Amino acid sequence: MITVAKFSINFSQYLDADSNLHLDNQALTQAGLDPARLLDYYQAMLLVRSYDTKAIALQRTGRIGTYPSCLGQEAISTAIGKTMQACDVFLPGYRDAATLLMRGTTMHELFLYWGGDERGMDFSHNKEDLPYNVPIASQCCHSIGVAYAFKLRKQPRVAVVVCGDGGTSEGDFYEALNAAGTWQLPIVFVVINNQWAISVPRAKQSYCQTLAQKGIAGGVASEQIDGNDTIACHIHLQRAIDNARKGNGPSLIEAISYRLGDHTTADDASRYRDQEELANAWKKEPLVRLEKYLLKRGDLTDAKIETFKQQANAQVKQSVESYLATPAQDKSAMFEYMYETMPDALKEQLDQLNQNK
Amino acid sequence: MSQYTLIEAVNAALDYELAADESVVVLGEDVGANGGVFRATDKLQTRFGEDRVIDTPLAESLICGMSIGLATQGFKPVAEIQFMGFIYAAFDQFICHASRMRNRTRGRLSCPMVLRAPFGGGIHAPEHHSESTEAIFAHVPGIRVVIPSSPARAYGLLLAAIRDPDPVVFLEPKRIYRAQSETFENNGEALPLDVCFTLRQGSDLTIVSWGAMLQETLQASEQLAQMGIDCEVIDLASIKPIDKKTILESVEKTGRCMIVCEAAKSGSVASEAAAIVAEEGLTSLFAPILRVTGYDTVMPLLKLEQHYLPSTEKIMQAAKRLMEF
Known part of the structure; x- marks a missing residue:
């Protein structure tokens, strides 16, 4: 017997849960993570958390519908948005508000949708x-079709697609990885492993030691990072996106994180999740981790934190106000955009709606 | 002017549009060097290259999902599913995404794709190769379902489907892929979507059918004519949306209506057409509306399939029942 192929999965973490940095300053600077950039990340994550908190409050008071919180996933989701270029295409799941906000989607639009x-x-x-x-x-x-379009047109653009730990059990996940590898397409797959697919824990989702290794089967360069470590998220996403843009093929990043909230506002995670596990997860969360590091370095002060929080809250407040002031669409809007040109059969039903028939 | 069988007409339409429009790409299993298992894509890869005539991995959901991605980027993908029996793996993609991309984004993105598949029985194929499940698609808002019944209509309707800015399921009656030839000019002229085609004028009975069953329907009409029963034959062609105006005008004239298709009866497109006539054409009717269809059984394997498919004889008997009512 001979070994015909051998694989391994690397795990990277630079800023640990206690906010100690295991990376020299030179490497940090080389990665473009000067103090201003890290503060920018910190402010973005504060804004996302403020948005998320407000969204839950709006749902509780009946002003938006069921909402999936992104609490705890701010580092990886923010980093995706900040490392992508405007010309790239993002393919979200439904818990990716942070990335969309970084991409330019307005908070007003997100409130409208939810x-x-x-x-x-x-x-x-x-x-x-x-x-x-x-x-x-x-x-x-x-994402395969989007990236194939870039390849056909010879455009230096990248598709970034996100799914969760549960998503890696789906056939579409495997079909896409296989095709991305086959055609060496400019795609970055990000698996945000938040440990829970509604009530099913990671351990029951797959016997694989890592979810990253699923990419290996498709011929996709795959690795695992600490998804709550803003610095690792930034460095490894930037590298994967740059590689894809240069024509070096697809990659997969499994970002280890934790869903600190319920699955959605319609869920109650206390029915299936251990309180101790949740309490431990809070000790590793990304926002405070970066905050402590920046405080330690002197790049951040308590006064600055307070100012940043007030700024974030003010921005969210303004978006909520503009959302609540948005008039509902006319009931006939449901008929719009079904087709480019409305077929006669649909026009007749639209008339029925308008006449309350 | 040249002669084309239905499968050659499909090939000619794909060839024409690939040459005419750079945004058209063809993709699917074995569509490249092999030219498709029925040869619908014969020689296209040689002419247009591997980038635009794409052999995909064997994964139907990928084929459909990838087409959606391409379409959001402004391409016009024409995806082939090798047999309709394998289309269900792509169903989630088509229903959850292709059909609603325009609506969900308020027109920011759209999905001008075609999902082609051969369908229907009568070619002695293995299991899962003979079903007619067009009704499943016809139920879904936001898409079109088109079924041609002759080489010329296959050519004109496929061109129209590719040029349509919204997703189209294009089902090809494989039993008549090579049954007949028609002469037409390969000039890129499309036929209109959303309308029926009246194939035979008549005054006693309206028969609505589509796909391969129009062969038996037209044969039955000829024989019925010799017996003094004058049938009007309508090729539904547009399974969704249904051109009810043409059907209702015909029924108003004839007072009788039969719908012939080879799909299972319950919840079929025949049921929808019958409901339209019942709802809006009842006062024209001298007799009940009849559906002549396949049975609510699993499509039998080849030894029994001729007993499943409606025959010319069965259509004639149904016509006589309607006339004698």
Whole structure:
């Protein structure tokens, strides 16, 4: 017997859960992570958390519909948005508000969507990004088509697609990885492993030691990082995106994180999740981890934190106000955009709606 | 002017549009060097290259999902699913994404793709190769379902489907892929979508059918004519949306209506057409509306399939019942 192929998966973490940095300053600077950039990350994550908290409050008071919190996943989701270029295409799942906000989707648009208004997915800035994808992992197959289009047109653009730990059990995930490898497409797959697919824990999702290794089967360069470590997220995403842009093929990053909230506002995680596990996860969360590091370095002060928080809250407040002031669409809007030109059969039903028939 | 069988007409339409429009790409299993198992894509890869006539990995959901991604980037993908029996793996992609991309994004993105598949029985194929499940697709908002019944209509309707800015399921009646030839000019002229085609004028009975079953329907009509029963034959062609105006005008004239298809009866497109006539054409009717269809059984394997598919004889008997009612 001879070994015909051998594989391994690397795990990277630079800023540990106690906010100690295991990377020299030179490497940090080389990665473009000067103090200003890290503060920028910190402010972005504060904004996301403020948005997320407000979204849950709006749901609880009946002003938006069911909402999936992104609490705890701010580092990886923010880093995706900040390392992508405007010309790239993002293919979200449904817990990716942070990335969309970094991509230019307005908070107003996000509130509109979760408030039950399709206009929220008519992004005014990132016009080629796909809308939220609610069925699991089907967006991975869309990324193949998007990246194939870039390749056909010889454009130096990258598709970045996100799914969760549960999503890696789906057929579409495997089909997409296989095709990405076959055609060596400019795609970065990000698996945000938040440990829970609603009530099913990571251990019950797969016997694989890592979810990253699933990419190896498709011929996709794959690795695992600490998804709550902003610095690792930035460095490894930047590298994967640059590689894809240079024509060096696809990659997969499994970002280890934790879903600190319920699956959605319609869920109660205390039914299936151990309180001790949750308490431990809070000790590793990304925002405080970066905050402590920046405080330690003297790049951040308590006064600055307070100012940043007030700024974030003010921005969220303004978006909530503009969302709540948005008039609902006319009921006939459901008929719009079904087809480019409305077929006669549909026009007749539209008349019935308008006449309350 | 040249002669084309239905499969050659499909090939000619794909060839024409690949040459005419750079945004058209063809993809699927074995569509490249092999030219498709029925030869629908014969020689296209040689002419247009591996980048635009794409042999995909064997994964139907990928084929459909990838087409959606390409379409959001402005391409017009024409995806082949080798047999309709394998289309269900692509169903989630088509229903959850292709059909609603325009609506979900308020027109920011759209999905101008075609999902082609051979369908229907009668060619003695193995299991899962003979079903007619067009009704499953016809139920879904946001898409079109088109079925041609002759080489010329296959050519004109496929061109129209590729040029349509919204997703189209294009089902090809494989039993008549090579049954007949028609002469037409390969000039890129499309036929209109969303309308029926009246193939035979008549005054006694309206028969609505589509795909390969129009062969038996037209044969039955000829024989019925000799018996003094004058049938009007309508090729539904547009399974979704249904051109009810043409059907209702015909029924108003004839007072009788039969729908012939080879799909299982319950919840079929025949049921939808019958419901339209019942809802809006009842006062024209001298007799009940009849559906002549396949049975609510699993499509039998080849030894029994001739008993499953509606025959000319069965259509004639149904016509006589309607006339004698």
